[in-house]
Amino acid sequence: MDLTPARALATDLAAAPFTDAALKARCGDAAFAALTRADAVPARRMLERRGDDPVAVLARLFVCGDAVPAASVAAALSSTGLEGAERAGVLVRDGETVRAALAIRPHVFSDGADGWIVSDLDELAGVFPLRPDHVLGVGGAGRTLVAMLPESGTGAALDLGCGCGLIAFELRRRGFSVVATDISERAAAFTRLGAELNGLDRIDVRVGDLFAPVHDERFAFIASNPPFVITPRSADVPAYEYRDGGRAGDALMADVVTSLRAHLESGGRAALLGNWEDRDGLAGLDRVRSWTQGIGAWVIEREHLDPVRYAELWVRDGGMRPGTPAHDALLTAWLDDFEARGVTGIGMGWVQLTEGSALARFERVAQAVDHGPLAAHLDAAWETDRVLAGLDDDALDAAVMQVAADVTEARHHLPGAESPSVIELRQGGGLARVLEVDPALAALVGASDGDLPVGVLIGAIAGLLEVDADALSDDLRPRVRELLFTGQLAIADGPRG
Incomplete structure (x- = not known):
């Protein structure tokens, strides 16, 4: 080319x-x-x-x-x-x-600029089944990873498994110098052409498997939409380079996560998409936890599929049509593989890592999320985690809180009841969390208007509820920390006496 x-x-x-x-x-x-x-x-x-x-x-x-x-x-x-x-x-x-x-399709980058993405022609152009070295264009997974990238940054960033180059282009537009790697020569060529079309310099495109092209380098940020699709290791099953890393089960995802730490600078962050298996009685999130020892981790399972639905998804993704012999043979191969390895479910979600953090958070967040402000929310959560690590109970009690502007309260009453049976805090932005709370925490959040310190508010609430103030403090402090991390509360001012 x-x-x-x-x-x-x-x-x-x-x-x-x-x-x-x-x-x-x-x-x-x-x-x-x-x-x-x-x-x-x-x-x-x-x-x-x-x-x-x-x-x-x-x-x-x-x-x-x-x-x-x-x-x-x-x-x-x-x-x-x-x-x-x-x-x-x-x-x-x-x-x-x-x-x-090949396909050259218009694209609007996250900063609003118009550009173009180069990829292979696909089902939209009547191409199916796809070629094994097919290079995918912009899809839902790519848009999700874009939303997870820092709003801005400096230093070197790595796009691991660059495909059409979308993530590399976004990282460069946000201020990073970028190394983009892929095992596919075709993907590397498309990324180089896309960088030229979009007038983007300082994108170094290299060919190789996973971290091999950067074996001795470290980065301020690493992003990856790796070929994580769990695929039967059978000669009769096509191995599409854009989604299949050639490992059994979720071994590729484990390799990527466990290898990342060696390539992050101190304080460096990573954001990845991935799949993981529930296997032999162990939940997928617990298996991911074992991959993240020694590094701060925030893993969010966004969707969970049974083996049948997962197999159907990826057989159809390759262009196979239900009811055809090729489709049925592939579906059988997937289900045989899952059964043989004791796989009972597959999680799909996000992995975020930060070198130097002690965070260990593994959760399921299935509700719809607005990707627009997601980057700012994730950046703020990691910064809050850093602040909380140095905030002891006395400092927390002295801090003044402000409830976030997007948080509302919903109270549910049984007919004729004076007191609510359920109180919920609803987050309009961020990860759109809905949290059921008790009257004490609801009162604390309601009074967090940037005026009085947490300790003073807890004392007042304890008096109103006629409960022990120390016991209430012990109960509320960790939940206040949780609300700070999730962005429903913010520290409005420095400590006050």
């Missing part, structure tokens, strides 16, 4: 302008939404009516995977030219028509 024409190609894409907004304007809301569901038919109908409009031509070529008249493509890529685009490896000519050799 010749990168020399990449800047001219970027000029043509920008001039069209080949952006999400422009594509949506040509397709209409409903057809554009269908594209996100891998259905190109509605968009194709609208784009064909646009004739030689550059956005329509480029979308038909690089999004829908259509054969497009060569003259139309030459006009849309006037700076690059058809020969330049061929040298770059992005299209192939077939007589009077042109087809894309």
Whole structure:
């Protein structure tokens, strides 16, 4: 793949302008939404009516995977030219028509800037089953990991298993210099081309397995959407590079997590997506706990699937259609593998690690979460963990609290009852937690308006409830610490007497 024409190609894409907004304007809301569901038919109908409009031509070529008249493509890529685009490896000519050799799709980065992501053509373009070295574009997992990245940073960052380069591009845009690695030569080539198209320097792309390309290097931040899919080790089961790391069960995930510490700077952080098995009577989260000894860990299981549902998910992900012999054979192979190894369930979620922290938090958070403000929430939680580590009980009692603006209280009464049977604190942002509390904690949160210290409030509440103040303090302090970590309370001021 010749990168020399990449800047001219970027000029043509920008001039069209080949952006999400422009594509949506040509397709209409409903057809554009269908594209996100891998259905190109509605968009194709609208784009064909646009004739030689550059956005329509480029979308038909690089999004829908259509054969497009060569003259139309030459006009849309006037700076690059058809020969330049061929040298770059992005299209192939077939007589009077042109087809894309890969997908180039508009993307809006988290800072609002327009750009492009290079990947392989997929089911949206009618490609199935996928090739074993398929390079995935932007999907739900990638968007989730983007939301987990720090809002800004300096120093070196590692994108482990870079795929199409989305995470590397986001890390660079947030201020890091980036090393991006992948075992796939094809993924590395796509990441290099994507970096050129988006005008991003200081992204060093290397090929190799896991940490091999960076064996003696340390980073301020490591991000990874590794090939964590649990796949039967059978010659009859396709091994897709973008999702299958070639290990049995969740061994690849264990390798990544246990190896990370050696590559983090002091105070460095990591964010990963992953899957883990419930196996031989041991819950997956407990198995992950054993992988994180010696490093601060916050692991969130977002979803839990039984073996049948998990197998169905990934067989279909490879383009196999239910009811076909190929689909049924693969599903059987997955279920045989799970049964043979004693797997009863599979957890899917997030792993966050911080070198130098003592945090050990393993939880299930299944509710829907707004990814927009997630990065700020996660950054604040890790900072709060650092503060809490140096905050003894006396300092906590002297601290003044402020309830977060997104926290509301819900009280549930049985018909005719004077007192509530259930009191809940509901978090509007963050991880959208709903916490059932007792009257004492509800009173403390309700009175946390940035005025009086925690110790004074607990004393007053103990008097109102006619309970021992010391016993109430012992009960409430750890729960106040929990509310601080989860972002439902914040320290509003320094200690007061």
